[in-house]
Amino acid sequence: MEIVKKKRRKAKVDRSLCVACGCCVKVCPVKAITIVYGAYAQADPGKCVGCGKCAKECPASVIRIVED
Amino acid sequence: MKKHWYDYLWIASALYLVLGFVNILFAWLGLACFFIPLILATARGSKSYCHRYCGRGQLFTLLGGRFGLSRGRDVPGWMKSKGFRIGFLVFFFIMFFVMLWNTYLVFAGVRGLSETVTLLWTFKLPWHWAYHGTLFHPGVAQFAFGFYGVMLTSTVLGLATMVLFKPRSWCVYCPMGTMTQLICKARNRAAIRGAGEEAPLRHSAAGSEKG
Ligand code: SF4
Ligand code: SF4
Ligand code: SF4
Numbered sequence: 001m002e003i004v005k006k007k008r009r010k011a012k013v014d015r016s017l018c019v020a021c022g023c024c025v026k027v028c029p030v031k032a033i034t035i036v037y038g039a040y041a042q043a044d045p046g047k048c049v050g051c052g053k054c055a056k057e058c059p060a061s062v063i064r065i066v067e068d
Numbered sequence: 069m070k071k072h073w074y075d076y077l078w079i080a081s082a083l084y085l086v087l088g089f090v091n092i093l094f095a096w097l098g099l100a101c102f103f104i105p106l107i108l109a110t111a112r113g114s115k116s117y118c119h120r121y122c123g124r125g126q127l128f129t130l131l132g133g134r135f136g137l138s139r140g141r142d143v144p145g146w147m148k149s150k151g152f153r154i155g156f157l158v159f160f161f162i163m164f165f166v167m168l169w170n171t172y173l174v175f176a177g178v179r180g181l182s183e184t185v186t187l188l189w190t191f192k193l194p195w196h197w198a199y200h201g202t203l204f205h206p207g208v209a210q211f212a213f214g215f216y217g218v219m220l221t222s223t224v225l226g227l228a229t230m231v232l233f234k235p236r237s238w239c240v241y242c243p244m245g246t247m248t249q250l251i252c253k254a255r256n257r258a259a260i261r262g263a264g265e266e267a268p269l270r271h272s273a274a275g276s277e278k279g
Contacts, residue, residue, distance in 0.1 A: 017148050020249045021239040022119035023129070037260050038115040038252025059236035061142040 009050030011043040014062040024054035024063060074120045078130055081123030085223060088185075088216045092198040092209060095216035101244065109248035113255040118245055125239055128226055132235020143233045143240055153246045160243040163189050167214035175207035182210065186217040187224065 011033070013024075018040040024033045025041065032047035033054055043054070045068070055063040087094035101124070105117035118125065132138030146152050167186075173179040183196040195213060202209045226238030239245050253260065 019148070019153075019240055019245060020115050020118070020252070021125070021236060021245060022115065023125075023236050023239065025119065035115060035119065036263065037256035038109065038113055038249060039256060039260055056140075057234075057236075059143065059234045059238075060148045060240045061234070062148070 008068060009052075009065050010045050010048050010068050011050065011052075011054055012064050012066045013041045013043060014064070015040040015042075017060055017062040019060050021059060023057050023059055027053045027057045029053065072120075075126070077121055077123035078126035079123070081127050084123075084219070088220070089198055091200060092185075092195065092212045092216060093202060095212040095219065098215055098219045101219075105244050105248045106251070109251040110255070113252050115245075115248050115252055117248060118239065124223065124226065125236060128230045128235050128238055131227075132230040138230050138235045139232060140235070141233050143229070143237050147229075147237070148240050153241050154250075156241050157243045157246045164218060167218065168211075171207055171211040171214055174210040175205060181206040181213075183213065185213055185220060188221050 011024075013033075020035050020038055020040055022035050022041070025031075025035060028048075029051065030047050030049055032044045032049070033041050034044070036042050041054075041063075043063075050065055052065050055061075055065055084094070084098060087097075101122075104121065105115075108114055108117050132140075170179070170182075174181055182192075183194070183199050184192040185195040186192050195216075199209060199213075222238070222242070226242075229237035229240075
């Protein structure tokens, strides 16, 4: 049987431009994003469902939804 | 999501602006917005002020989000550049020290009390209705006028960029946000370097904060 690898959409943060405001953390429905060391946001690919809510909220627009 | 007491701090921020119209001495309370973020960043290496306690940010989320007073556009590239963010932080603090200097001059008796609030570092708005004398030195009132000007200016700028861009655009160049991020980065330098480009998430467990 052939295994079809489903493409999944994930949030990816541009760490160099993230202002660590935490707006993305608040809107994520599955709590996939955390602010690391008060420096930048990081999405857990294991939890992220690619809904794009964080990307829409991010005031700096530094989150992209990418397929992996 | 469960609401916490600190999710209502936007009320405090709105109230602060109103109180400044009633009695300017209330402006002193705004010092909390300077010291609390700095203490949290310095002592704990976290931006939890931004994530939890900042009423101003919540106010922008509410007005720009729930009330739809925002075009929701992306901020221009230069606004999120390091150069602009740090430049604005420096400018903001230079103007802050100018305000402190003017307060000092009143304390020193060189200058009389100016019952005005300076908006956008330029426009002197008459504000005498909010001054009912002080039990202390007029310099105490001068600081209140000056500090309220700082708070009003940042609110007006924040509202302008809220309307033009995304609701929380102010957070991109907010001097307190930039400064606390710089402090956190300096304080957690080793850990951040250790985390590398693709930080394994188990590393983040120690340094992460829940919003
Ligand atoms: S895309 Fe959705 S699930 Fe993934 S981090 Fe953003 S808000 Fe959370
Ligand atoms: S909302 Fe954007 S800028 Fe703010 S912490 Fe999240 S990714 Fe960074
Ligand atoms: S960046 Fe400034 S306005 Fe935004 S949450 Fe932090 S302190 Fe508040």
